[in-house]
Amino acid sequence: MNTTFKTKPPIWFWIVSVVALVWNAMGVLQYLGQTYQTESFKSQYTNEQLEIISNTPAWAIAAFATAVFGGILASIALVLRKKAAYPLFLISLIGVVVQMIHNLFLVKSVDIYGPFAAIITGMIIIFSLLFLWFSKKSIANHWIS
Template identity: 65%
Template sequence: MTNHLNAKPPVWFWIVAVVARIWNAMGVMQYLGQAYNTESFRSQYTAEQLEMLSNTPSWAIAAFAIAVFAGLIASVLLLLKKKVAYTMFLISLIGVIVQLYHNLIVVKSVDIYGPAAVVMSVMIIGFAILLLLFSKYSIKKGWLK
């Protein structure tokens, strides 16, 4: 019988943790591009999309920052096998929900971005939920201390 106190995570745990780290790092890069309004960031969007982004309220920008930075920290904590990863993934998920509320409900970004806005939103919230559940499962299995 496996002792939960010394449980060794399987290889797929590390694969998920590395993918989570990459995913959240991409989110941070997207946030920084938007925050610093870089030329490479602007080149990805139409004038209408850039106008919508420039009118984003502070609370939605803060939610975006919380979502991506908490997610990145959570991913690093997952790689370090720390239980607090769960709390950080929860904070990230809350940030995602607030951000998506703004994007999909307040400004109706689907009208500007088209169906891709819904697809990306489903991917983002789905991944945030899965990572939260994965970290909870990892705690239950004794992989996180």
């Protein structure tokens, strides 16, 4: 007998879920812009910064892809109230950590992009941790199954 059940989530569950979806969609757009070197992407950076971006190693690009595509899939699972959100957010977080190790310690992005890079990096890590925690809480509260 299956004893799994869902409880109706509060309105703020939907707010957080939509925020997660929008946040991760922005990450996917940033990844695609970087990958395809769109004009709107290139207009955000100096030539020196674009040179550094174009020399990013494959493992760091793979971490970026893992972070954003794991995050968007996790967000979709959250909106659909599926437990798969938790392991997908965990995979995304691992991608974020690997990517940030590259950005902060190997490239020294704060020196290149300025203090804004540290703020964005902090936000990305905090959001990733919060979405992971929220998906776990949603499972515990039977909002997703």
